[in-house]
Amino acid sequence: MAKYGKGVVSVYDMPHEYERKTLDGSKTIEEGAREIPVVREADVIVVGGGPGGVASAVHAARSGAKTILIERYGHLGGMATGGLVNIIPNLANIYGEHCIGGFCQELIERLYARDGACFPPKEVWGKGNNEYVDKYLKANMRHFYVRKDKNDEDVVLYTAVVDPEIAKDELNTMVLEAGAELMLHTWVTSPIMEGNRVKGVVVETKAGRQAILGKVVIDCTGDGDIIRDLDIEKIDYMRPGSRIAQFGWVFWICGVDLDKYDEVNDADPEKMKEIFGKIMEEGGRPFFSRGLLDHQKGVVWLHRLIGSLQQTDPEEMTYLDVEGRKTAVKTWELMKKYMPGFENSFIMLSCPQLGTSGGLRIIGEYYLDENDLERTEPFEDTIAVFADNDRGDRSLVNPKAYVPYRALLPKGVEGLLVACRAFSSDHEFSEFFNLIPHCMCFGHAAGIAAALAVQQGIEVRDVKYEELREKLLESGAILP
Numbered sequence: 028m029a030k031y032g033k034g035v036v037s038v039y040d041m042p043h044e045y046e047r048k049t050l051d052g053s054k055t056i057e058e059g060a061r062e063i064p065v066v067r068e069a070d071v072i073v074v075g076g077g078p079g080g081v082a083s084a085v086h087a088a089r090s091g092a093k094t095i096l097i098e099r100y101g102h103l104g105g106m107a108t109g110g111l112v113n114i115i116p117n118l119a120n121i122y123g124e125h126c127i128g129g130f131c132q133e134l135i136e137r138l139y140a141r142d143g144a145c146f147p148p149k150e151v152w153g154k155g156n157n158e159y160v161d162k163y164l165k166a167n168m169r170h171f172y173v174r175k176d177k178n179d180e181d182v183v184l185y186t187a188v189v190d191p192e193i194a195k196d197e198l199n200t201m202v203l204e205a206g207a208e209l210m211l212h213t214w215v216t217s218p219i220m221e222g223n224r225v226k227g228v229v230v231e232t233k234a235g236r237q238a239i240l241g242k243v244v245i246d247c248t249g250d251g252d253i254i255r256d257l258d259i260e261k262i263d264y265m266r267p268g269s270r271i272a273q274f275g276w277v278f279w280i281c282g283v284d285l286d287k288y289d290e291v292n293d294a295d296p297e298k299m300k301e302i303f304g305k306i307m308e309e310g311g312r313p314f315f316s317r318g319l320l321d322h323q324k325g326v327v328w329l330h331r332l333i334g335s336l337q338q339t340d341p342e343e344m345t346y347l348d349v350e351g352r353k354t355a356v357k358t359w360e361l362m363k364k365y366m367p368g369f370e371n372s373f374i375m376l377s378c379p380q381l382g383t384s385g386g387l388r389i390i391g392e393y394y395l396d397e398n399d400l401e402r403t404e405p406f407e408d409t410i411a412v413f414a415d416n417d418r419g420d421r422s423l424v425n426p427k428a429y430v431p432y433r434a435l436l437p438k439g440v441e442g443l444l445v446a447c448r449a450f451s452s453d454h455e456f457s458e459f460f461n462l463i464p465h466c467m468c469f470g471h472a473a474g475i476a477a478a479l480a481v482q483q484g485i486e487v488r489d490v491k492y493e494e495l496r497e498k499l500l501e502s503g504a505i506l507p
């Protein structure tokens with residue numbers, strides 16, 4: 028079970044048992060060498076259009092590099108849109124100090140202007156405020172929006188919720204406006220290597236296998252697909268039962284009469300508990316949070332979390348998608364039958380991408396480990412400052428964490444940066460700091476660094492921190 032602050036309950040299923048049919052490697056075949064067309068050449072290739080990837084591509088292109096962003100699906104946003112995990116948390120620390128600016132803040136402001144984001148007003152960040160505390164607790168959002176301060180009082184956090192559909196459109200706009208080229212429906216299978224230098228990537232598309240060449244590649248696949256087969260130092264340990272050691276199967280139900288639900292719940296909470304118990308007994312998973320956007324009244328989110336220590340095995344992913352969907356529909360059927368307010372509801376949307384939260388990571392030029400959670404001084408090459416992601420009392424003593432540029436730099440390979448969940452970190456650091464805003468910060472820095480390296484004809488590891496820092500500050504990052 029993930030260890031969070033007081034009052035946070037994390038409900039998820041432990042690793043599942045199923046009959047495994049595949050057959051790791053009993054037989055092999057030889058794949059013959061063949062010529063494939065080089066369809067593009069660029070300065071910077073960003074692989075993966077999730078939170079890390081879009082920030083990388085936008086900032087590489089805005090910094091003047093010829094940039095291509097490659098994404099396997101037909102939309103951008105990764106888990107934040109396709110995984111339906113659309114909460115961008117901990118943008119200020121528990122004392123209300125704003126920590127995450129740059130790309131992340133820009134996206135939130137752009138979405139807010141289109142009614143595609145909501146968040147509490149600045150005056151209440153880090154403060155007790157009954158109206159907002161009640162609103163977020165009722166929505167079942169304690170972990171993300173409400174936390175205990177040192178007097179054991181509930182305070183409100185700066186966290187944003189975004190509309191995934193508007194976000195997909197806005198992210199396309201940001202990437203194209205910046206001047207990057209976007210290649211959707213393009214699956215990167217491997218890096219192209221020359222010695223220990225990454226020279227591009229091989230992709231599979233409906234038009235066949237193709238090559239794209241570049242001077243710098245940024246791995247933003249979340250799962251570390253570019254580093255997977257490289258002979259470099261890496262790690263994939265995840266503690267069983269932790270937040271990152273789990274899949275997520277998320278779906279939304281709409282048309283819920285939450286006033287009716289509240290009436291029954293307020294009048295007779297025991298009866299509601301019984302209803303939850305009955306649905307659980309019959310095989311449903313009815314715990315839900317409420318959509319917070321004004322135009323999403325009557326929408327509830329169900330996040331089914333399923334423990335797994337390896338989130339890239341297609342056999343397990345197939346099993347979970349089938350099983351996850353079955354349980355989701357069953358859950359809705361039972362809620363419709365037993366839960367007041369759900370009589371006229373329907374399943375509005377299920378996650379287009381199975382939720383993956385952890386896995387392969389580099390052991391880079393700096394390896395962030397659990398001791399860095401206790402660090403009080405920034406690094407000499409700090410590229411991001413994060414508000415602590417609820418480590419209970421530790422968050423009160425140590426409300427910020429720092430990330431150095433070196434955590435994006437793999438060892439023993441040139442022309443490569445990692446700006447996603449696969450950044451250089453041990454299990455504990457990753458558990459708290461691989462979320463959407465964090466990956467956006469990695470991408471913001473990696474995009475600028477890649478462009479600087481290309482313009483100056485130097486290795487990404489030789490980019491001067493002072494120049495990177497200046498450009499990060501100019502583009503809205505909040506640094507020490």
Ligand SMILES: Cc1cc2nc3c(=O)[nH]c(=O)nc-3n(C[C@H](O)[C@H](O)[C@H](O)COP(=O)(O)OP(=O)(O)OC[C@H]3O[C@@H](n4cnc5c(N)ncnc54)[C@H](O)[C@@H]3O)c2cc1C
Binds near residue numbers: 099103115463
């Ligand atoms: C159930 C669940 C709940 C979560 N809740 C939250 C939350 O509330 N708030 C929060 O901030 N974080 C949350 N997270 C974590 C967060 O979503 C991720 O940590 C974050 O999205 C990581 O961003 P990323 O860019 O590293 O990777 P991803 O979001 O995984 O994006 C990777 C992108 O790369 C693409 N890609 C992958 N491989 C390839 C390839 N080979 N070729 C081309 N494209 C490829 C993918 O399609 C995807 O678009 C949650 C995660 C899960 C699973």
